[in-house]
Each structure stands twice: as structure tokens, then as C-alpha cells.
Amino acid sequence: MQSAQNPYNPGAGTPPPELAGRDPLIAQARLAIERVRNGRPAKSFVMLGLRGVGKTVLLNEFEQIAEQHGCQTAMLETDPDKPLAQQLAPQLHRILLRLDRIKKAGSDMQAAFNSLRAFAAAFKVQLGDLEFGLVPNPATGDLVVDLTDLFVAIGEAAKKRDTAVVLLIDEIQYIQKGDLGALIMALHKISQRQLPVLLFGGGLPQLAKLAGDAKSYAERLFDYPSVGPLDAISAKQALATPALRDKVKFSDDALDYIVAQTGGYPFFLQVWGAHCWEAAPASPITLTHAKKASEQAVAALDESIFKVRLARLTDRQKAYARAMAELGPEPANSSDVARLLGLTVAQSAPIRDELIKKGMAYSPERGLIGFTVPKFDEYMRRAMPAPKPKRTSRPAKA
Ligand SMILES: Nc1ncnc2c1ncn2[C@@H]1O[C@H](COP(=O)(O)OP(=O)(O)OP(=O)(O)O)[C@@H](O)[C@H]1O
Ligand SMILES: [Mg+2]
Incomplete structure (x- = not known):
């Protein structure tokens, strides 16, 4: 559909076409x-x-x-x-x-x-x-x-x-x-x-x-209210309502697919929405369009915000982030990250602190470390080879 009419608005602090779920x-x-x-x-x-x-x-x-x-x-x-x-x-x-x-x-x-x-x-x-x-x-x-x-x-x-x-x-x-x-x-x-x-x-x-x-x-x-991803109903509303204003509909399975792919994260909903609009020649936006859009959205993010964030890291910070990514999307134990790197917890702690200072990682509670950007773990696994298992000289302590 016409790019000039695309209602979605991915960006930093850019007002969404529909402020859903808040x-x-x-x-x-x-x-x-x-x-x-x-x-x-x-x-x-x-x-x-x-x-x-x-x-x-x-x-x-x-x-x-x-x-x-x-x-x-x-x-x-x-x-x-x-x-x-x-x-x-x-x-x-x-x-x-x-x-x-x-x-x-x-x-x-x-x-x-x-x-x-x-x-x-x-x-x-x-x-x-x-x-x-x-x-x-x-x-x-x-x-x-x-x-x-x-x-x-x-x-x-x-x-x-x-x-x-x-x-x-x-x-x-x-x-x-x-x-x-x-x-x-x-x-x-x-x-x-x-x-x-x-x-x-x-x-x-x-x-x-x-x-x-x-x-x-x-x-x-x-x-300290926590602001998280949107629930499924709000996420669908964030996608469907702006399109409906232009009489464009999403099929139900397309909406379900996008909610699953984005995890309901508002920024990703805007990115996926924008790509769906481009992928579909006319209403409705179907699952086929949503799948194509999803591939394009991931490729576009890899080349933009993910890549820029990775480029801001030093080599040892990249290695630390890659080890974190190996442990999945949820915040990981710093001791597990250290073990993957073949370092003791004390040796790896300064690298972890650098990542926190750069706003790349956060510690939801003592001993845990997670990415501040959702889906960054997936990107790291795509962008860098897995760390080779190493032996620590001393066992890593929690
Ligand atoms: N409730 C919402 N419904 C739909 N889209 C939203 C909603 N809230 C934010 N967005 C969209 O999500 C994107 C990110 O919003 P925003 O920049 O406010 O996030 P943020 O939490 O401040 O992120 P950062 O920590 O990177 O500064 C924007 O494109 C915005 O339009
Ligand atoms: Mg912000």
C-alpha cells in the first residue's frame, strides 16, 4: 500500500498512531x-x-x-x-x-x-x-x-x-x-x-x-510502575486501529503472528506495522504479508539499531554480550556468563559494569544481567559466532 499513507511511526519518543494499553x-x-x-x-x-x-x-x-x-x-x-x-x-x-x-x-x-x-x-x-x-x-x-x-x-x-x-x-x-x-x-x-x-x-x-x-x-x-510489553489485546489494538482509520484490515492470524514475533513490544509493533503496510498491496493484511514483513523488519533492525548498538561496544564487551545471548532472552546469572567466557565472576564484573554504564545491560536483581533492548539476544546470536566453551582457572563463584 502507499508508503505516503503508512500510519506507523517507529522511532525514539515518536507519538504512536494509537497509544494502546497505557x-x-x-x-x-x-x-x-x-x-x-x-x-x-x-x-x-x-x-x-x-x-x-x-x-x-x-x-x-x-x-x-x-x-x-x-x-x-x-x-x-x-x-x-x-x-x-x-x-x-x-x-x-x-x-x-x-x-x-x-x-x-x-x-x-x-x-x-x-x-x-x-x-x-x-x-x-x-x-x-x-x-x-x-x-x-x-x-x-x-x-x-x-x-x-x-x-x-x-x-x-x-x-x-x-x-x-x-x-x-x-x-x-x-x-x-x-x-x-x-x-x-x-x-x-x-x-x-x-x-x-x-x-x-x-x-x-x-x-x-x-x-x-x-x-x-x-x-x-x-x-515505580513498570512499563512492559503490551498484552495481546492492546498489541492488536496498536496494530489494527491505525490501519482501520484507512479502512485497512488485518486478518486474525496475521495479528496473532505479529504479536508473537514482536512480543508485544511497542517499538517493534510500530516497525512490524510499518513493514506490513508496505508488504500488502491492498486490504486485508494477511498472514503471508505478515511473514514477509517480519523477515524484512528483522533485516532492517539488524542493519540499523541493532548494528549501531553493537558497534558501540569494545571487543571484550561484545564477547560478554555474546555470552549473555547464549543464555537466552531472560536475564542471566553473571556467574554463568563468566563461566562461558572462561573468567571468574570477579574478572568479568568490570565488563558487566561497562555494559550497564553504556545502557546496554541492566541488573534486575543482584547477580542477574539482562539486555535493555528486547530481542538483542537473538541479534547477537545471528551476528556473532557462539563462544567456544572455555575452562576457568578457578571455578566461577556466584
Ligand atoms: N502504547 C503504545 N502503543 C503503540 N505504540 C507505542 C506505544 N508506546 C510507544 N509506542 C511506540 O514505540 C516506540 C518507542 O517509544 P518510546 O521512544 O517512547 O520508548 P522508550 O521506552 O522511551 O524507549 P527508550 O528506552 O529507547 O528511550 C515509538 O515508535 C512509539 O511510537
Ligand atoms: Mg525514551
């Missing part, structure tokens, strides 16, 4: 936003899920809902190479400028700008035309203290203006541990003071572990 999460976010707008306590949450499940799409959706409810929003995609202070300051500046437009008597706005100015000076952040000049109360340079002060100043200014602040932070797993602790402590203070500030985050599943020292606060402060 109503409960959207309702949870909407409720939190409405509560915070009504001056009620509301729980922030951080969505945890693998690559391509739709975390960014959801954050964009929440941002829209927050704006519709008259909140001031700021969206941040965390950069692993920059300290959090540098990344947050411009966003908080933007929020302050917007709050400043809502006129209200009082000196609280000045106090909030001063707080930001002090913060920017302490953490060496350039903020457009914001004059550093003489700061009445210099910041301490301790992120926990300074970020808390700044959040409180912003929260108070928002409360006085009868609005709320919604921060959206994507790729939250890249926030360095100390910075994440500071962010959690600042939000903890905000919630104690019942100020109208909410955080919605998205990240890879190892985040909950990362929260470290601030963990006990973090556990009470946030929910």
Missing part, C-alpha cells in the same frame, strides 16, 4: 496532576522499563496533560556526561520565568530568582541573561542543600500563583548517584511542606537500585 498509567498521572492542582498531596512516579516500551511517549503525554491543567512543566532528558545541576538549572529558570508572568504582589519571586542565581553561581551554570552579580545569600555548593532551597523557593512561588510545577525527567538512570540522592532529598522536603511540585520520570529498570542512600525516602516518595 490507560491505567495515564489515569495515575492525571490523578496526581489534578490532586496537586487542588493543593492535595500527590505521589510522583518513575516508570521503569526496557528500551522501546514507550516511556518517553508517556512522559510527553503527561506533559501535555499537565499543561492542559495549567501546570508549569519542564522536560529533561538526562545526559550521562553532565552533572544534574547543570542540566536542571536552565529548566528551572524557564519555569521561574513562566511563574513570573503570573503577576502577584510579594517578594517571593525575587527570592526564587535569587535562589536560582545563587545555585547557578555555585554550580557554574550559565543562564542566558540571568545576572549572577551579587547574590544576597550565596549557595553552599552542596547539591542536597542548594537544590532543596531552590525547589522550596520555586514550590512556594508556584503555590502563591495557584499553579503547580511538573518536572519530567527521561533516562533518569543516567543521573549520577549523588545527584539522584540530592534530587530525592529535595523532593522529600517539597512533599513535607506540601508544595505543588511533581516529578514524573522514566528510566531503565536498574534505577530503583541506584537510589542508594536516599533509598528509604525514595521508596516512600515515589511509585
